[in-house]
Amino acid sequence: MRGIAERGVAVLLGIRDGVPTAVVALEAAKREWxxxxxxxLRESLTDTELTAPTVSRGGIAVTSSGKPRRRVMWTALCEGTPSGDAVAL
Structure with missing residues (x-):
C-alpha cells in the first residue's frame, strides 16, 4: 500500500459472523497508515466491513520465507485472540 512499510502490513479477507470483512494488520503503525x-481498500471493496487491529512489532505471523500467515491470523481474529483495540477504517 502506498506509504506503508511493505513488511509491516497484511490484509486478510473473509466472512466474519456472516459479514464480508477486510482486516488490515499494521505493525507499529503510524496514524496516517x-x-x-x-x-x-474502499477503492476496491464495497459493502465490506473494514477494520485494523492494533498489532505490535512482530505481531504479524509470517512463514519462514517472510510471507504473511493469513489463515493463522484470520483464525486468531475469529477466535478473538488478538489483543488491543481495533480502528474502524
Whole structure:
C-alpha cells in the first residue's frame, strides 16, 4: 500500500459472523497508515466491513520465507485472540 512499510502490513479477507470483512494488520503503525489503508481498500471493496487491529512489532505471523500467515491470523481474529483495540477504517 502506498506509504506503508511493505513488511509491516497484511490484509486478510473473509466472512466474519456472516459479514464480508477486510482486516488490515499494521505493525507499529503510524496514524496516517490507517487513513491510507482505508482509502486504498474502499477503492476496491464495497459493502465490506473494514477494520485494523492494533498489532505490535512482530505481531504479524509470517512463514519462514517472510510471507504473511493469513489463515493463522484470520483464525486468531475469529477466535478473538488478538489483543488491543481495533480502528474502524
Amino acid at each position: 490507517y487513513d491510507i489503508a482505508g482509502a486504498v
